[in-house]
Amino acid sequence: MGKVTDDRTGVYEDTAAFLDERDDGERVVEALLAVGDGAETWEFDDVELDSGTFGEVVSSDIVEKVDGAYHIVDREAVRAALEGEAFVDANEGDAGFTVDFDVEWPTVAGLVGALVVLVAARTFHYKSVFVEGRVVSPGNDPYFFRYWQEQLIAQSSGPFDFGVLVNPPWDDGSFNQRPLTHATNWWFTELLGGDQWAADMVAAFLPLVFTIILAIALYYLALLLTRDYRVGVASVLVLALAPVHANYTGLGLLHHRYNQYLWFGLILVTLAWLGVDFTRRREMVGTDEAISGHLNARKTWLVAFAFGLVFAAWTHSWGGSLELFVGLGAFVGLRVSMDVRDGVSPGRVNLPLVFGFGVGAALAMALHLGLGWHGIPAPALAVVTFLGVVGVVGLGELWAKQGWSARSLLVVQPVIAVVGVVGALLAVGEIQAVVDRVLRSIGPSSAPSWQVSTQSQSLYSADLFYLYGPVAHIGIEFYIGLAMLAWCLYYVYREYDPAWLLISVLTVHYVIVAGILARFAGRLVIVISVLSSLGVVYLLSVVDLAREPVLFERMGGRQMGEKVGSAVRSLELRRAGLIFGVVLLVSSASLLYLPTMMGQITHDRAHVETAMEISEHAESLDREYPENHVLAPWAEYRMYNYYVSGESADESLGRYVYTPLFVDESIDERLEWLDDRIGYLVLADPPVSIPEKRAQPRLTDQLGVPDDRFESLERYRLIYLNADANIALFSVVPGAHIELNGVERDITVAEAEVSVQDRTFTYSREVAVTDDGVANMTVPYPGTYEINGERVEVSERDVMHGNSISVGE
Template sequence: MSEEIGAPTLLEERPELEPALETVLAVDAETKEWTFDDVAIDSGAFGELVSRGVVEKTDDGQYQLANPDTVRRALNGESTDETDTTPSISTPTIAWPTVNTSATGMLVGALAVVFVARTYILGSIYRNGDIVLSGNDPYYYRYWVEQVAAQAGGADLSSLAVLPDAVTKGEPLMVATLWWLAELFGGNPDIIGHVLAWYPVGSALLSALLLYVLAVRITNDRRIGIASVLLLAFIPGHAFRTSLGFADHHAFDYPWLGLTAFALVVLLTLGEDDDTTWLRTLTPWLAAGTLGIGITGQVLSWEAGPLLIAPVGLSVLLATIVDRHAGRSATLRYIPVVVGTGLGALLTWLLHTEAGWHTSLVASTPTLLFVGTVGVVLTAIAVDQLGGTAKHLLAVDVVAGLLGFGLVRTVFAEQFAEALARTDALFRTDAIAEVYGLFSTESFGFLFLLGFTLVLALPAMLWASRLASEGRTDWLVAAVYAWYFLGLATIQVRFVGEFATFGALFAGYGFVYLAAHIDLARPVTTRPASLVSPNIPDTRTIGALVALFLIVGSFGMLQTPVKTSQVMTDDGAHDTAVTIENDSAERALEYPQNYVLSQWSHNRMYNYFVNGESRSYGYARSNYASFATTTDPQGWANSHQNRVGYVVVTDDIPVNDSAALYTRLYENFGSRTDGVAGVGQYHPVYASPDGSYKAFAIVPGATIQGTAAPNTTVTVSTTASVSDTTFTYDRQTVTDQNGRFAVTVANPGEYDVQTANSSYTVSVAETAVYQGQNVTVQQKQS
């Protein structure tokens, strides 16, 4: 075997031999011939070098490298093809990645695992002809995508004018993208439902693919990329947010993060050797364009998008300091980075001014990033020209940063105050679970959201931070993103999904390192000379690797379905919505006559199915507590009857007062109990088989009236049923001084009317209950 083939192939297959090869190269450079005792490597490694033709035996029994120049180029990651050593720079070029069959197959398998982990709940999303999205907020986006589609005669961007400020200043790019995708397939409500159901899954797959590309770019090891994708599949905090049907805005953010980080890694690793020929290739300018598009997409996807582009500026700042420490010049190295951030600023501002997307404050943050990047680079160049050190540059950056902060605060005082107010939202405390911190007791612990991924990732993050300080800007970018989003997740768990991509990368490195440590894989190295691809191991090794993966990923595997189930719409809630929808249709009710009042966390879902109005849960959040706790059911119904058509009560409402309306409805269907009067304006329309969900229509009620002895008690009673649940419904009143009585009932049926010495019967029709008719009793016996 020729050495030209042996050295690169050996390093690709056995990267752990890199130190041995470096040792041999150093000895060979000092003396033309040498013996085994002259090199400080073990016999196994030496034997491998000899058997592969890298080291050859001389005529006098000593050893030498067959081709030192080829070995040197292989160790430096350079081409070993000696037929043409002069690079062509006349025409811009781009290097396309090589395809490895084994790695590609394993990647497809890993992506399939991600797909299954996000879609196994298919039967819970597609139910009886309905597309039942998970959670509450997805129905907000479903509503607005449908509104845009209803105005559109096709994929005409002018249709987006229907969007209110709440959307254009919130998630305009997400709504516009989902609408555009739906229009490609017809744009009707069913198509929109499919698009919203599947978009999180598409986001998961795209994010996983970008994670693989990012991991391989940084580590030069396809095994780490595949391991990272597999670990991402079972990070619960990412899995439930990208699960089928959970069409929240967070899933839309994840691909932009991966795209931006990858572009930044490419840009910051080009030209590290001060060679300027790379500027004549397409790679830096494609990466710069990708960076600009990524920044634009990130900011326009969410009103808090500026938080998600901060790692770009932080990475550039730290990279300039690391460059100074490593003795690299920043003169040309950062030109494409500046171009990329400038493109992001331009695109964002154009869309802001032309389409009205986002406030000026949000839309200007990419411009601030661009200006900051230019300032950081110019500062680095100045310190470089003056012969300053990394410490000098750090000191200048700190002073310049403080001065810039003070200048912005003074010149843009109003915008600064607005930005500060928005920042306060990071530290708010309310009943929404996603605002709790990652390590707070309310979030049930980081293990429930990250599994053991964080445990596996943290050592690698610390190790990468050390490598970054020594000049590895690729690891620097990954470390900055990981630490930054871990910090945000520590404040609010809503950022766990953003951290997951980078946490999975480090966990993937940790997994391969651990597998190598117990001899289940070839060792990982700091910078492999050539791309490392996975080999197909034997059956025993496959079993051991699967067992190792189960050990580190089992908790995430268990928690992924748990977390996913927590955001899904369960059968009781969906059946409640469908039953109310049917009742509303039978009665020909229109919004707001058929508005459903429920706990705010499911309110959009109920109203989407019943009346299509799922824009807001504000009314429910403001009024549900007063409904649940009132002790004046009739008064509450009278004051809300023009705004509320139905109410839903469930088993998880913390009301313990027996006189409260919630208790009367949930426990007794509005019937009288000892010491607590019944209610007459709440007609039951649904009760789940387990009793955890009950729904009532607010009705005028039928009024049973008649006469009996003055000032005596009158009891009316019937046996009623709802959803195969039978119950006794009683109401009680007292006759006036003339012996007249009137009592309102919410259920149709045959009523027995009991007085002290009389019994009557009366039949109440359903129309009487719904239309508020009076029914007079007929005397049965004395």
């Protein structure tokens, strides 16, 4: 008697192997399936095969003999293998579905090539990052994260000293603390040794490493959704060449975004996996058996648990992450309505989803209560989201049992959601004030343009003619993705497919949210990349350069809802090259704007040299904070202070004080207020247009050519000048106080020749004389001053110690 096996997946694999090994494999298997018009058992004489071939079939465990009769071990599994379909044993819980990674080398080459493009797009500015043994992060914000990175390193004794993360030093009770990002930066730094070299390496390379992992996750997501490796490779290329994403995750850009983007990608993968697993089981064996198999699979609960971990990580990666909860809530609501529409029990099929949200909410709250991470709003909203998911799923189950329509459920859900959110805010008064702050932060700012970063503007801003903004930030792929989004929305309207519903809902969500704030365009790139790449492969098929995407073959070759075909497992080398080339052609706008956007945030070498000049000057005078505090243009403010004093956590002076020096008529009062708050002032090209009547020559004329006469304020001493870069550096000094007595004029002028580097200027200071004939002035330079025909000597000690010099009666 032959071997009896309950391994249905094994039968499928044995049949597939038999088909691969024999040239006549398909004919043999078709003969087996046709014998006796599909009779359960039969005799050898009933099958039209010779004894040798039949013996190979039996030895391959496709057919077995029981009680003197032969039968196919598993007819469904054998037929699936013959038709090249994926096979799911819904009764064998852990079997689930798999994505075959045993692919031919052109496919591997395509993925590796896409990853190489991604790395190149994020490292081409390396010369601006690695400067004279230092890692100079582009932009302003990375120095905020580098500040806390080094603060935690200073307090910890190694990578397992997690006590430094309890009640962290940045805790101010606010919603926007980014605790997981700081913890991640600290841990990897300690893992590499915890010294300055380790901190620099983490600042330089950790964003890139996380982005490579994200790209691989995105590749897997594309395979889950399309079972087409070409779409997977194209998805990675879309991500690689999106200017806005590269601008946030490039070399040296230690920021919360690299952290956030990875968690977002993993949220998509885990939720899509849960949707695809059930959908494919249902396509094979029907709804009830598919639900049982889905719930009995250990892998289902592992993925759901993984989603919970990622959900909690997302909650604590950045305070602004909470807007995703709206998108996820919309997805769950529409998923439940889809279940009701197609006769699927929402209560049963969504148990893993509810479990995952529960794990995430519990962990997010535990991190708050146990470690003091975030203020209460972030974890509380995670809990509210979990309760909302429970309510929506429960409501859907009631709707299904009562036989009510899915359309009526779609009407009721938003009403209940609004009532629930308002009720929660009223019940927990502490959240309400913070939510007001969140809503203000995501809306357009009414502040002056010089106080607002470009990421706080709309993706569809008038500055880029509304429709061109997405091209500059994402590329032409954005509009290809929008076209595919229209198809996808129609598809999920007609078909049961929770995974594509997830992509549709979150794409719509971020198309809207990025229209409010362009900073969310980075997440939009991630979710729309699969749609964009699917569109690119479809365009290639239209011009006969590639096969039609598997997903479209399904729609065109079979009735929608039938079993999907197997994955396209390899790419011919020539076709892979064409796909790569066409994607690059489609990404031509990205190739133009990617270096442009990166160039806008990398620091000019002149500014780095000026920062080093300040650092050396401050060290020579033993200045400590705030005596070495630097006021510089907002874009360079944190960079200067990181390298001079290390105090780069706050940017208020650079953002709100620097520019008004050029446009505010109360400049004297402003600089007097700054005297005790800063030690250095860096002047560069004015960041805004200066109205002619309000321009301040004292702050701009000194950037002119040598031998120009210039006038300055009393405590700001020019110590460094880079005329080529139009940068002037002033040190704040006490200044020498000169008192003139017996002056017989209304105005008195003091002049001295001043040398800075190899340049000589005439410094002039003009003051009014009192009715008593007394004039008082403070000068920041040592030297010989000509004052009313007299020569007055001012020493370096006089200037640096604020000594007084009396002249006249």
